[in-house]
Amino acid sequence: MSQPTAVERADLDVAERAAPARRNPVVKAAGWVSELADQPPLIAICAATALVGLVARNRRLARAGATMLAAELLATQVKTSVKNRVDRTRPHVVDDGGDYEMRQGSSRDSDDSSFPSGHTAGAVTVARAFARVYPEHRVAAYGTAAAVALIQIPRSKHYLSDLAAGAVVGIVAELAIAALVGERDDEARTR
Numbered sequence: 001m002s003q004p005t006a007v008e009r010a011d012l013d014v015a016e017r018a019a020p021a022r023r024n025p026v027v028k029a030a031g032w033v034s035e036l037a038d039q040p041p042l043i044a045i046c047a048a049t050a051l052v053g054l055v056a057r058n059r060r061l062a063r064a065g066a067t068m069l070a071a072e073l074l075a076t077q078v079k080t081s082v083k084n085r086v087d088r089t090r091p092h093v094v095d096d097g098g099d100y101e102m103r104q105g106s107s108r109d110s111d112d113s114s115f116p117s118g119h120t121a122g123a124v125t126v127a128r129a130f131a132r133v134y135p136e137h138r139v140a141a142y143g144t145a146a147a148v149a150l151i152q153i154p155r156s157k158h159y160l161s162d163l164a165a166g167a168v169v170g171i172v173a174e175l176a177i178a179a180l181v182g183e184r185d186d187e188a189r190t191r
Contacts, residue, residue, distance in 0.1 A: 008100075015159055018154045031155040043073070045126075063133055068129040071129040080118075087102070087107045089112060090110070092157065116165030116168075119149065123149060127144060129174050
């Protein structure tokens, strides 16, 4: 096993300090809510948004749902591709006495798939896609994405750099979909 890098040591320090909170009922409840940003529920939310927009003949809502769904699907593909190439021990495993390791690998075991955070990638990409169509709600969208991401640390599910990598995946996926469909911020359309 190689020595952790400076970033990994910082991640481990933050995770160690946050680990006692994982048993806190408030953290557990917030973590349960954050599971809405897992791939199946988030995909369902995006598809339902698009469907409601179509049924209600609300083009703006349908467009938001469709771009949210496309961005989430792309972010999931990218996140999964990285997870399938990087093995990183989750913080809760280390907190329970296991060894920390980050290396190139192909483990499909959840305990070895901390990097990057899929919840963060999904929350960020969907928030960006929604905020692009509904800029008047961007603070709420980005705040929700930040809350989903940040609760992963006291839950001992992810390290800070996992969140950063997940956020980058989410941003890039949303930008790619926006470019692909020629989407601009609705706020920019009114100028």
